Amino acid sequence: MIQTIVYGFTIGAILYFFSVGLALTFGTMRIINFAHGMVYAVGVYLFIAFLKVFDDSFLLALAASVIAMLPVAYIIERFIIRRLYGEGLDYAIIATYGVLLIGTDAIKMLWGTTSQPVNDPVGISIEVAEFGLPVYRIAIFACAVVLFLALRVFFKRSIIGRIVVAALEDSDGVRCLGLDVNKYFSIIFVLGSALAVLGGILYAPISSAEPYMGFHILLLAFAVVIVGGMGNLNGTFVAALALGMVMAITGRFWSQAANAMVFVVMALVLIVRSRKLDTD
């Protein structure tokens, strides 16, 4: 059971890394960004390529691929997302879904369709109550907690963070102060993309990389963002961990249902929430 809980926290942590960007782009730009899955998957494949370049140095390859994806994210924001402001949600879905398909096919062309394993960079397990717990999984969870705290500080203290918090609530109000919200949304978009890549890389040693990895996590992350409340950062954190736990616990008893259960929980949350709205 301890093992299951640790696994739940690990999956939750990865979901959190991925969902933060999704939640922020929805909250600030009102855009459902399927391209997030493309950035995630391509970032991981780049990481695997960089591992060879950097002689299997996990940290160097991680830094290189995150940095390499920053301009990609910027270009997606600048030339695709920004043109979709004020258009309907459907346009955004079609355009960003196109980016996801292109990315997935590019991966298949460049790296093939077989999944690519990645070695556990720590490779040590600790014994807890006769179970082996990989230190690496605990480290991932620790990273997510650090990220959560760092983002809290960022959005509370830094001027950019506060501008974004203000724009989440009233972007017209922010613009009328002479602040170009697009610039800040760009920064946030690139930040969110970098975090998705980071999450993907941290997850790769556990899951291995395959071309459709972007699709799979995207679906789960939609559930996280919906349960957590669009654009709600604390909610995203709690929802990611909770749904990660749902996956791990379901998976322990009935592994085929692990993903499906996430959506069952999402549906329940939506039903309860709409009941609440009705009674209010």
Place this chain on the structure above:
Amino acid sequence: MLQICDLGVAYGHAKVIHDLNLTLNPGEMVFIVGRNGAGKTTLLKTIAGLLKPMKGSITYNDQSIAGQPPEKLARLGFRFVAQDKKVFSELTVRSNIELAAYGAGEPMDKAWSKVTQIYPKIEEFRDMPAGNLSGGQREILLIGRALVGDPKVLLIDEPTEGLAAIVIQDIFRILSNMRNAVSAIIVEQNLSIVKRLADRIYVMKEGNLIREIADKSEIADSTQLETYL
């Protein structure tokens, strides 16, 4: 200094403002009165750059500004205080002003002193989330926020709407202290405020300004104005 000619504004296919003309002179406080749905908010939002005009021109100091984005107009000195009294509720009161100071490139001390000057009591709420403020305090915070930087044209939408009589007095005092210092277009339905502050009044109806009242004795005669509300 602000000149609007033949302005037309629409939401999609629904035309809301037709062939509207308006002038605002330096240091003038102009009021717009008119019934619900007349298009008053639409007009202010268009001047502030939040809505793009379908036709017509808006010039400010001989420069065409129609269709410019709001952040650019803010840098020219336009300040819009919206009708919904929406502050950045999760940020502290001080942070609300800090963003304005940052946007205007004004030191925070100076920005904050402008707010405390119009409403000293705001010090007590400095570090509270702005969402905790009462409606009147929010409106005052928004007016204070509009004074940060170098405001040239204030656009204030129904500042006293939904407020208690005591707070309305505060707002009246604040607006009256601003007279002559800035130019302002204020939408207001409270005629006792309008007649005491207005240099000129426009009456708006169905997307147009149907009357302009500039004569002092006419302005003071609120029974006549009431017929338009």
